[in-house]
Amino acid sequence: MHQQFTSPTGVRFLALMREGKGLKPSARAVGIDKGVGYRWLRDEYLRFRSEGLDHGQAQAQLGFASSKAEEWKEWFLTHDGRHHLQLDLTVEEQFWASYSTGMSLKGAGASVGLKHTTVYRWVYRRFVELRRHSALGQVTKDLRLSFNTAARWEAQNKKEIEAEKARVQQLDRDAIRAARVIAERVAAPLSPAQKRRVLREVRYWDLVGSGASNAAACRMLGVSRTIGTRYRSQRAARPRASTKPPSGRYLCLRERLQMADLLRMGCSLRAIGRELGRHPSTIKRELDRHRDIKGRYLPHVANHDASRQRLRPRERKLSASPHLRSLVQAKLTSHWSPEQICGWLSLRFPTNPGLRLCPETIYQALLFHDHGGLQMEGKPRLRTGRKIRKHRWRTGPGRDPVVQNMTMISDRPAVVETRTEAGHWEGDLIIGPGSISAMVTLRERKTHYGIVINLPYGHTAALTNHAIITALAGLPAHLKRTLTWDQGVEMARHQELAQATGLQIYFAERSSPWQRGANENFNGLVRQFFPKGTDLSVHSADRVREVCGELNTRPRKSLGYRTPAAVLHAEMEGVSRLRRV
CATH class of the missing domain: 1.10.10 (Arc Repressor Mutant, subunit A)
Structure with missing residues (x-):
């Protein structure tokens, strides 16, 4: 038999809904399916409507708004609480019209083709409705009932009312008793198994905080890596609550x-x-x-x-300001990072503190389940595409170098590190599946200007050289000073590249991507448009140029929130003026 919304479980579920818990969390808390919760909400909604509340008031009492509420509204207006096997309303109207003319019950029923049992049920229902606000004598007269019938129906109606009151009282007692049992269970001290689980999670985070990887921490604790991944997901899904117990001043x-x-x-x-x-x-x-x-x-x-x-909760800034929320959502849709958005807001609205944000505010709104008012469903929340924060794991050593006659990064001029002089580039390849397709990525250190060239049919040394020579051909000599690369085989013919472009080529140490930090950062931005594991050969040259244009017109914090394209253009214009002088 189905549980009703007036059962103890139903009462707890509806109380959680009125508290604002939401459908899924409330259903999970009381141990029911979401479909059962919808049915209980519908029954409670119909009860409110039958008591005289309108559609909006019934929704407010439920603490629940959904498209299904419109279906419930339509159902209430068309059914009016009648059974699903009810006759057409016009038939009942014809019966009452015949009965009001003075016909007997059986005669009025026969005039519309119904048995006397059906019309007796209709008259009894009308009797119950009229007795709510009229005296027994008046109702008996209006319905033309005999004294014995009126007395019998009055006794039956009183019995039903008392039974309903007793049922409601019993349900209330059961609901309170069930709520007490659950509350006592929650207030009870942790079992030994629960204490071990809590201690294990605390030790896991201590190990991770000391630098251990997920696999290493799980191995030291003697658990599977799946449990460690679950810890990370649960921690990213919600802010950590304070474990400080309340003082004795407050009721426990x-x-x-x-x-x-x-x-x-x-x-x-x-x-x-x-x-x-x-x-x-x-x-x-x-x-x-x-x-x-x-x-x-x-x-x-x-x-x-x-x-x-x-906790004195305060409404989040993004939730409280629709204008600020729309600005942030628009920039996130344009693939801006939270730090870029905050820097742009401070430049765009310097005199309005209400339109200032900290990057962490946006990160928390995106990474925690409440979203802070941001509506990013169905879209990547961050450029990385992650829904949780990821720890930085250590990488292992790389392979032996295969490029000959390398000039190492330790011999590179010190001026390159200062970023005071334009023309110093860093480069790399991003590889498609099967190491077949690839893209060359170049980034200038001072201006942060980036270039991407597609290599759809391979990334040999000859193809890589040709792509770089073509990409840098239109730049003046003062913007082609050095190029820093890793020790990949695509640089096997680096001497030919240096002779063709005039670049001094330097190589980073093995397994040291941080020595080319500008280019590695640029690779991450490019991967936002060309994700790992996807075939890079399907992208046209026009699409690659479009991506470059978008990346080079984003404001950068290190440039004072100017764009790389504007800074590169200023470098070219500045040298041109000096030459004219």
Whole structure:
């Protein structure tokens, strides 16, 4: 048999919904399926409508807004609480029209082709409706009932009303008892197994904080890597709550449980205060704050509400300002990073502190489940595409070099590190699946200007040289000073490249990508448009140029939130003016 929304489980579910928990969390908390929750919400909505509330008021009482509410509204307007096997309303209207002319019940029923049992049920239903606001004698006269029939129906109606009251009272008692059991279970101390799990998670994060990888930490704790991944996902999905227990100044869960029991026993506020060792005004304030709309006091819900209110929650800045939220969402859609967005806001609105943000605010809005008001469903939240924060794991040693006659990065001029002189480039390849297709990526250190060239059919040394020579052909000599690369085989003919372009080529140490940090950062930006594991040969030259244009017109914090294209253009114009002078 299906559970009803008036059952103890249904009462707890609806209480959680009114608290604003949401459908899925509320259903999960009471152990029901989401479909059962929808059915209970519909039944509660129809009950509110039958009591005279309109559509908006019923939704507000539920604490739930959904497209399904419109279906419930239509169902209520068309069915009016009638059974799904009901006759057409016009048939019932014809019956009442015939009965009002003075015909007998059987005669009026026969005139519309119905048996007397159906019309008796209709008349009894009308009797119950009229008795809610009219006297028995008046109803008997209006419906032309005999004295015996009216007396029998009156007794039956009273019996049904008393049974409904008793059922509701029993359901209330069951709901309060069930809420107490759950609250006591939550307030009970942790079992030994739960304590071990909590301690294991604390030790896991201590190991990760000391530099251990996920695999190493799990190996030292004797658990699988899946458990470590679960820890990371759960921690990224929600901010860590404070473990500091409340002081004795505040009521605890056990006191609230005892208070609920004493209230059911009919004790006065002073008697409850004496039993708990609290002032009666404390008990009164507790009840005034945490009783629901029906006057019931649920200790578990009250304790949760009190804990939340003790934190003095403040509305998030992105949630409170629709204008600021729309600006951030637009820039995130354009693939800007949170730091770029915050820097742009400070330049665009220098006199408006209400439109200032910290990058961490955007990160938390994206990485935590509440989103902070951002609506990014179905879109990548960050350029990395991740939904949780990822720790930096250490990399192992690389292979032996295969490029001959290399000039190492230690011999590179010191002026390159200062970024005060333009024309110093860093380069690399991003590789497609199967190491077949590739793209050459170049980035200038001072201006941060980037170039991407597609190599759809291979990345041999000859093809790589040709791509770089073509890409840099239009630049003046003062913007072609040095090129820093890793020790990949695509640089096997680096001497020919240096002779053709006039570049001094230097090589980074093995497994040291941080020595080419500007280019590695640029590779991450490019991978946003050409993800790992995808075939790079399918992208046309026009598409690659479009991506370069978008990347070079983004503001950069290191450039004072100017764009790389503008800074490179200024470098070219500055030298041109000097030459004219």
